[in-house]
Amino acid sequence: MADLVNVQLCYAAPLREYFRELAVAPGTTIEQAIIQSGVLQAIPGIDLVVQPVGIFGKKRPLDTVLRERDRIEIYRPLIADPKDSRRRRSEKRRPPPD
Template identity: 65%
Template structure:
């Protein structure tokens, strides 16, 4: 439980092989960027580049200078491996080609 005057937040990052979820207690006025630095995720995953990788709170992109609120979940996003639109088109084409013609 957070001490009076502190906020409880979580910093999360995941790769295909690893998951990083770290609860933190921060003072009011702490920003997303400051919490990420305090969490240790940058030491655990040195390939994270906060200049190019977007971050967010509960799935909504936010700037690094966004001030945190109680129970915020800070997420660091990775680039997509595949374009979701292309993947859907490929699945649809495959499904269409495997369906038997109607008699």
């Protein structure tokens, strides 16, 4: 039997974090590891069809084969566009015109 591949899975919801260390078989994909982790049952709102996933901050397709020490991340949709948020904060800091 081949050695297992050790990976981590994380998902951060607004009020809760989910983190698991997993030992999976060589050749396991991101999708298979997510299913094995139990995160889909623990946090029912996750939808892998809509929400992107990645490894160490880089988006990857669900069929990506995992390597030793990969950290799988499930990303939440953005609530606000970061550029718009930054623009609104900047406008609040400007002094009023004379």
